[in-house]
Amino acid sequence: MAFRFLHTADWQIGKPFANIAGDSGAELRSQRIKTVESIAQVAIGRAVDAVLVAGDAFDSNEVSDRTIMRTIEALASYNGSWIFLPGNHDAALAHSVWTRMQAMDLPSNIIIADKPEPISLWNDRAIVLPAPLRRRRESLDQTEWFDGASSPDGAARIGLAHGSVANRLPGSADSSNEIPEDRARRADLSYLALGDWHGALNIAPRTWYSGAPEPDRHKANDSGSIFVVDIESHRAPERVEALNVGRYCWVRIDAELVDGTCNGALQALAQLSGEHRSCVVSLNLTGAVSLAERRRLEAELRKWEARLHHLEIDDTGLIDEPTPDDLDALDNSGFVRLAVERLRAKASDASDPDSGTARMALRMMYLDHFAKSA
The missing domain is CATH 3.60.21.10 (Metallo-dependent phosphatases)
Structure with missing residues (x-):
């Protein structure tokens, strides 16, 4: 029966x-x-x-x-x-x-x-x-x-x-x-x-x-x-x-950036299987990147946001580590250079309660610099 x-x-x-x-x-x-x-x-x-x-x-x-x-x-x-x-x-x-x-x-x-x-x-x-x-x-x-x-x-x-x-x-x-x-x-x-x-x-x-x-x-x-x-x-x-029978795939990606570049995050996204338009992705970023790599990362993530159904990004664990080249790109002398050096010192001092704010300020200066020169 x-x-x-x-x-x-x-x-x-x-x-x-x-x-x-x-x-x-x-x-x-x-x-x-x-x-x-x-x-x-x-x-x-x-x-x-x-x-x-x-x-x-x-x-x-x-x-x-x-x-x-x-x-x-x-x-x-x-x-x-x-x-x-x-x-x-x-x-x-x-x-x-x-x-x-x-x-x-x-x-x-x-x-x-x-x-x-x-x-x-x-x-x-x-x-x-x-x-x-x-x-x-x-x-x-x-x-x-x-x-x-x-x-x-x-x-x-x-x-x-x-x-x-x-x-x-x-x-x-x-x-x-x-x-x-x-x-x-x-x-x-x-x-x-x-x-x-x-x-x-x-x-x-x-x-x-x-x-x-x-x-x-x-x-x-x-x-x-x-x-x-x-x-x-x-x-x-x-x-x-x-x-x-499901249409959408929900994927969590934990990417630790350990070489100063954003390659780890971009490679993880590139490995997504299936149709990108049906992917709902939560991307958790940790580690450290230079300001130049942070700029590249943000540009690449904007492209991924357009490809995927939805991209949610948590970068609270990702730290900016400015390189000498990053700082040289901002200014080589004068008041701006002095401000950059002071922000860099504050940003690299983990015991300073304002280190996170200093890192954010450096990033904003860097991005603003390239936006004006574009």
């Missing part, structure tokens, strides 16, 4: 991307709907019996009605069952995105799993056991009821939950809405479909995070995919195939 479904989670539709201004942020927001359309096409192409969304389909309960309607429209091409679990971002509150969605004359194939009760699919070939969150942080394990839930003989038992698997995720992970690591075994599940951890991960036996289908953070956690899951029978091993 085989059952095939898509496992996905953490769509975060309506995410504002407040730190990415203008068209770049708007395109990231609109892409989330387009990715849902892609998921619907995969569901059709792979002939799945249902799509299970393990929480956080929406970024918050405050998303606009227009966003909700666009999401419903994005689902329309696949007429199989869509099962949505309320997560911590879109919890099943008394007034929520889900109550508003239900008031929009939903198609019958869209099922909001906002109650902890079994959902039968395809003439009892599969039973979905949902653990909806009714607040952002639940103090009690919402999956406990799975253990005693009955199901027809031979039916695949599929748990659907959103939270952190105890003792398994990294210490930096959010530990709210905790799920026991052996819940799949205790509840005799064929598969436990999870959301909340935005990366794809087989976290425990029969227990999987699908990850976010559209990445939204600079974190190397294998996001950008959905799962096609085949369950041949209740206790048969699950078969999981990851399919990449």
Whole structure:
């Protein structure tokens, strides 16, 4: 009695991307709907019996009605069952995105799993056991009821939950809405479909995070995919195939400039894989460069800002170290030279609380000099 479904989670539709201004942020927001359309096409192409969304389909309960309607429209091409679990971002509150969605004359194939009760699919070939969150942080394990839930003989038992698997995720992970690591075994599940951890991960036996289908953070956690899951029978091993559907890649680059030049940063950017226009890059610069190299770096980074979808630069750890040639380029004699020498002395004294200001002043003088001579 085989059952095939898509496992996905953490769509975060309506995410504002407040730190990415203008068209770049708007395109990231609109892409989330387009990715849902892609998921619907995969569901059709792979002939799945249902799509299970393990929480956080929406970024918050405050998303606009227009966003909700666009999401419903994005689902329309696949007429199989869509099962949505309320997560911590879109919890099943008394007034929520889900109550508003239900008031929009939903198609019958869209099922909001906002109650902890079994959902039968395809003439009892599969039973979905949902653990909806009714607040952002639940103090009690919402999956406990799975253990005693009955199901027809031979039916695949599929748990659907959103939270952190105890003792398994990294210490930096959010530990709210905790799920026991052996819940799949205790509840005799064929598969436990999870959301909340935005990366794809087989976290425990029969227990999987699908990850976010559209990445939204600079974190190397294998996001950008959905799962096609085949369950041949209740206790048969699950078969999981990851399919990449994400449009944008989020990359963090840490570049330490150690030879006085900016070559390390430029080489790291040149090694970016994929289409540059779809890269959202966070560039963290440390080390030291001459003023001439700082000028070259800034000119090259302006070019990269135009190539990439978005470039965020943190150069607070990058120190200017003026060379004699840098200072000679400013002035060889007189008052300007004296001022430059004093700023250089102050800038090189790490104990001077004004050393950072002095370095900035030298850089501004250098850039202004070349701007006037251009």
